[in-house]
Amino acid sequence: MGDTTASTPTMTAEVEMIPITVDFSGGLEMLFSNQRRHSLEIPATDKDGKPCNIASLIGYLCENTMKDPRRELFVLDDHIRPGILVLINDADWELEGEEAYEIQRGDNILFVSTLHGG
Amino acid sequence: MGDTTASTPTMTAEVEMIPITVDFSGGLEMLFSNQRRHSLEIPATDKDGKPCNIASLIGYLCENTMKDPRRELFVLDDHIRPGILVLINDADWELEGEEAYEIQRGDNILFVSTLHGG
Amino acid sequence: QNGVRDSLAPEEFDRYSRQMIVPGMGKDSQLRLLNSHVLIIGAGGLGCPAAQYITGAGVGTIGIVDGDVVETSNLHRQVGHATSRVGMLKVESLITHLRALNPLPNYVAYPFPISPENAAEVIRGYDLVLDCTDNPATRYLISDICVLLCKPLVSAASVQKSGQLIVLNCPPAPQGLVDNKYAPCYRCCFRKPPPAGSMVSCGEAGIMGPVVGTMGVMQAGEAIKILASGLHLPGSEGGNLREPTLLIYTYELENTIGPFSFRALKMGGRKKNCFACGENSTLTLEGIKGGDPNYEQFCSLPSAKHTL
Amino acid sequence: QNGVRDSLAPEEFDRYSRQMIVPGMGKDSQLRLLNSHVLIIGAGGLGCPAAQYITGAGVGTIGIVDGDVVETSNLHRQVGHATSRVGMLKVESLITHLRALNPLPNYVAYPFPISPENAAEVIRGYDLVLDCTDNPATRYLISDICVLLCKPLVSAASVQKSGQLIVLNCPPAPQGLVDNKYAPCYRCCFRKPPPAGSMVSCGEAGIMGPVVGTMGVMQAGEAIKILASGLHLPGSEGGNLREPTLLIYTYELENTIGPFSFRALKMGGRKKNCFACGENSTLTLEGIKGGDPNYEQFCSLPSAKHTL
Numbered sequence: 001m002g003d004t005t006a007s008t009p010t011m012t013a014e015v016e017m018i019p020i021t022v023d024f025s026g027g028l029e030m031l032f033s034n035q036r037r038h039s040l041e042i043p044a045t046d047k048d049g050k051p052c053n054i055a056s057l058i059g060y061l062c063e064n065t066m067k068d069p070r071r072e073l074f075v076l077d078d079h080i081r082p083g084i085l086v087l088i089n090d091a092d093w094e095l096e097g098e099e100a101y102e103i104q105r106g107d108n109i110l111f112v113s114t115l116h117g118g
Numbered sequence: 119m120g121d122t123t124a125s126t127p128t129m130t131a132e133v134e135m136i137p138i139t140v141d142f143s144g145g146l147e148m149l150f151s152n153q154r155r156h157s158l159e160i161p162a163t164d165k166d167g168k169p170c171n172i173a174s175l176i177g178y179l180c181e182n183t184m185k186d187p188r189r190e191l192f193v194l195d196d197h198i199r200p201g202i203l204v205l206i207n208d209a210d211w212e213l214e215g216e217e218a219y220e221i222q223r224g225d226n227i228l229f230v231s232t233l234h235g236g
Numbered sequence: 237q238n239g240v241r242d243s244l245a246p247e248e249f250d251r252y253s254r255q256m257i258v259p260g261m262g263k264d265s266q267l268r269l270l271n272s273h274v275l276i277i278g279a280g281g282l283g284c285p286a287a288q289y290i291t292g293a294g295v296g297t298i299g300i301v302d303g304d305v306v307e308t309s310n311l312h313r314q315v316g317h318a319t320s321r322v323g324m325l326k327v328e329s330l331i332t333h334l335r336a337l338n339p340l341p342n343y344v345a346y347p348f349p350i351s352p353e354n355a356a357e358v359i360r361g362y363d364l365v366l367d368c369t370d371n372p373a374t375r376y377l378i379s380d381i382c383v384l385l386c387k388p389l390v391s392a393a394s395v396q397k398s399g400q401l402i403v404l405n406c407p408p409a410p411q412g413l414v415d416n417k418y419a420p421c422y423r424c425c426f427r428k429p430p431p432a433g434s435m436v437s438c439g440e441a442g443i444m445g446p447v448v449g450t451m452g453v454m455q456a457g458e459a460i461k462i463l464a465s466g467l468h469l470p471g472s473e474g475g476n477l478r479e480p481t482l483l484i485y486t487y488e489l490e491n492t493i494g495p496f497s498f499r500a501l502k503m504g505g506r507k508k509n510c511f512a513c514g515e516n517s518t519l520t521l522e523g524i525k526g527g528d529p530n531y532e533q534f535c536s537l538p539s540a541k542h543t544l
Numbered sequence: 545q546n547g548v549r550d551s552l553a554p555e556e557f558d559r560y561s562r563q564m565i566v567p568g569m570g571k572d573s574q575l576r577l578l579n580s581h582v583l584i585i586g587a588g589g590l591g592c593p594a595a596q597y598i599t600g601a602g603v604g605t606i607g608i609v610d611g612d613v614v615e616t617s618n619l620h621r622q623v624g625h626a627t628s629r630v631g632m633l634k635v636e637s638l639i640t641h642l643r644a645l646n647p648l649p650n651y652v653a654y655p656f657p658i659s660p661e662n663a664a665e666v667i668r669g670y671d672l673v674l675d676c677t678d679n680p681a682t683r684y685l686i687s688d689i690c691v692l693l694c695k696p697l698v699s700a701a702s703v704q705k706s707g708q709l710i711v712l713n714c715p716p717a718p719q720g721l722v723d724n725k726y727a728p729c730y731r732c733c734f735r736k737p738p739p740a741g742s743m744v745s746c747g748e749a750g751i752m753g754p755v756v757g758t759m760g761v762m763q764a765g766e767a768i769k770i771l772a773s774g775l776h777l778p779g780s781e782g783g784n785l786r787e788p789t790l791l792i793y794t795y796e797l798e799n800t801i802g803p804f805s806f807r808a809l810k811m812g813g814r815k816k817n818c819f820a821c822g823e824n825s826t827l828t829l830e831g832i833k834g835g836d837p838n839y840e841q842f843c844s845l846p847s848a849k850h851t852l
């Protein structure tokens with residue numbers, strides 16, 4: 001997947017890909033093929049040429065990684081749904097700039113569903 | 119401490135220093151000023167010019183870091199005492215070459231005392 | 237009720253000796269536990285194990301709040317109850333068990349659910365609160381009251397194969413004092429509840445006993461060290477904030493314990509714009525008692541529509 | 545004793561329903577638990593909470609081994625006992641508590657310490673062993689017997705403010721089969737015991753209740769998933785090794801839960817030269833019963849000389 005030259009309609013051959021890991025926890029893994037960790041290569045820039053940030057990663061995950069049709073359990077009005085924490089390299093995304101954080105090579109992004117049972 | 123030029127009798131000014139973290143757990147922290155984590159700069163080579171490995175780190179810790187006089191609780195016959203696990207970047211040192219493992223910049227070395235209570 | 241204790245009876249020395257000889261504990265820490273009042277809200281899967289260890293450690297006054305009765309389907313995880321006590325109020329059942337374990341503490345039963353009407357009154361007399369409840373509306377309520385009454389809060393939650401634990405409001409600071417050196421409240425960390433339908437209770441979604449049990453025991457562990465070491469007392473500069481950490485436990489049925497079973501997540505300090513503790517907060521005890529905010533509406537009610 | 549169960553009684557459906565609806569569990573997993581035999585060696589700080597959750601989950605036959613009697617100084621952490629049962633054998637006291645929690649399992653009491661003479665006989669009939677003991681000689685003995693009898697072993701330990709947990713021998717493989725795809729035994733991970741004098745028991749060094757409690761509950765958690773999912777059964781290629789992991793818990797009295805509270809350490813697979821499971825091992829059941837190896841000598845006896 002690294003240096004693929006077979007371009008898709010929305011992606012030119014020159015788009016740089018960055019390797020990241022995306023983790024799901026607290027039950028969210030059930031929406032993503034029951035897989036806790038996904039090692040992905042994502043385009044470094046979106047279709048407007050802007051660096052990939054958390055907002056565009058969320059769109060990317062919905063389009064490419066999520067097989068479960070229940071999107072509303074992950075996104076709401078194009079934002080992450082309330083009750084899901086986003087962690088950038090194990091730190092709350094509010095410490096890192098939230099949706100605007102520009103994703104770096106090797107980042108780990110964790111989505112955790114908040115639990116309320118007991 | 120980084121680029122100090124004040125040389126000690128056994129160390130020339132040109133000895134490169136490498137930053138590492140050394141952790142103690144399972145009760146061993148009591149031998150090291152009750153401090154779980156020590157951020158150290160250690161000489162990259164020993165006095166014979168060989169790269170610093172775990173064996174020389176153990177000697178270094180005894181001479182420079184350990185304030186408790188009960189050395190026999192940490193070393194026995196110049197080796198780590200039985201009942202202490204050594205972890206190199208969270209992996210058992212047996213996976214990494216044990217005492218001969220050459221320490222790299224940024225390594226984390228963890229010493230854990232094996233527990234038997236219940 | 238009784239005054240501050242400054243010495244231990246021989247029976248107490250005997251009972252607590254194995255804990256008192258741990259480095260960092262000792263007689264002073266044991267006396268701090270004996271003089272402490274701990275409130276456990278919820279006598280279920282978290283509350284049972286938490287209460288066992290709070291009781292074992294010798295906390296002087298232990299309050300337990302729960303309006304439910306014991307059911308057979310509780311017993312795989314609610315290890316402070318018993319088959320012969322099915323149908324009994326959970327607070328009575330659990331206190332029966334705790335008294336048998338340790339007759340020395342003072343037990344206080346609150347056999348009703350915590351509510352906006354009664355929460356401040358119940359919580360006021362305690363030094364520390366354990367949130368062992370099972371729904372978001374109650375979790376926001378408890379945190380808000382703890383902010384207003386300046387109580388440290390140890391909060392845990394668990395569903396299916398996941399658990400979470402966080403120490404909040406510790407040390408507590410008055411509402412409106414904002415600065416990163418103060419500890420976050422529940423709302424600082426979890427600003428908005430999930431929409432209705434996206435969450436389920438343990439009864440609906442299921443729960444593995446050892447997952448909720450692990451979180452409950454660890455809640456007791458945090459409470460005991462906070463009280464024994466006085467971590468809830470403000471430091472000399474007023475702050476004393478530690479690294480706020482959300483611990484998550486993932487129990488994978490298809491794998492033994494592994495590198496990702498536990499993760500410690502770094503959370504921020506108190507938020508300037510927090511609805512409860514922030515600088516422009518209008519939250520008051522009177523408001524809460526009178527129905528403002530409306531917790532049920534804020535959280536809606538859980539439904540079993542989706543199993544997540 | 546009774547045959548293999550292939551259906552659940554209505555009372556069992558009711559009691560275990562909240563666990564059976566967890567994704568990945570279900571009726572088949574519940575039946576595997578009901579048909580399982582679990583041996584808990586040690587009815588103390590680890591064994592009490594472990595037994596509560598093993599019992600709650602519906603394991604069919606539960607054996608408990610311990611030669612001690614209940615003392616008051618146990619009760620701060622050994623939450624399956626009670627003040628009124630001080631002086632009673634721990635196995636009897638704990639089974640009293642467990643039976644009240646769940647009358648359905650078959651309980652087997654072994655009111656004596658595990659020893660080289662009796663270990664194989666006691667362990668033989670079980671599917672999985674929990675090591676909840678308190679001294680190294682017994683830990684090496686239990687592991688050696690588990691290697692020879694091909695039993696998975698969930699081992700935990702705790703002293704003062706530290707805890708450790710590891711799943712060993714899972715899935716088990718015959719002695720002498722060496723290859724990294726096989727799971728390690730206790731000796732593969734902990735080749736030599738500490739010298740006498742460098743270790744102390746919980747009685748001598750002290751122990752915080754929630755630390756040993758957390759490890760005990762987690763032991764039950766590992767046992768339940770191993771049995772429910774059949775993780776101890778060899779995979780199609782004979783191996784099925786998972787990542788052997790030593791979990792360590794550090795409870796800091798002066799800090800709330802933080803980034804270093806838990807660490808998962810990567811251990812190797814089975815060692816070629818392991819004294820017990822390795823390719824040239826001469827360890828046998830007959831030898832052990834006859835005093836070879838000499839476990840007490842190998843480990844010496846703990847002394848209170850040093851407090852570490």
Ligand SMILES: [Zn+2]
Nearest residue numbers: 421424510513
């Ligand atoms: Zn707040």
Ligand SMILES: [Zn+2]
Nearest residue numbers: 729732818821
């Ligand atoms: Zn071995």
